[in-house]
Amino acid sequence: MAENKPLILSSPKQRQGGHYERQACQYLQTKGLVLIAQNWHQPKVGELDLVMLEKGVAWSTLVFIEVRQRRLSGFGDAALSVTTAKQNKIIKTAKYFLQQHPQYANHDCRFDVVAYNIKKQPTKISTSNLNTQQNCDEKSEQSVLPEWVVGAFVAKAW
Secondary structure, eight states, X not given: OOOOOOOOOOSHHHHHHHHHHHHHHHHHHHTTEEEEEEEEEETTTEEEEEEEEEEOSSOEEEEEEEEEEEEOOTTOOTGGGOOHHHHHHHHHHHHHHHHHOGGGTTSEEEEEEEEEEEOXXXXXXXXXXXXXXXXXXXXXXXXXXXXXXXXXXXXXTO
């Protein structure tokens, strides 16, 4: 009998992505959203980072969230890295999610992005001989706050 073991994220990029997805989930939960699914996967179609429910007074909204992390550069920020092709893949995967979870079929749906833009922070290195400090552009990064883009994109002919 095969055991159900949790998926272990093996590459550094996967582990880093998982870290930011957990941070985004915690952040959104503090804003009142309820986690429905995390890393929901439809084979040969795509993956949804987070599926959450935003409960309202009159109705609830099912929110599909893409989490992105990127170092700031001249190529744009993390939120802008969700291309039209990626949006279409998320929308297609969301349709499969709704087919497999009909209890959410009548909810309004929204597509959000939670972006983490990482800025390099200079590291201060003290040189004992000179009694001065000098900046070093190491891989030291300052902590980043999430940028929550509500309704980042829409599904056509939903």
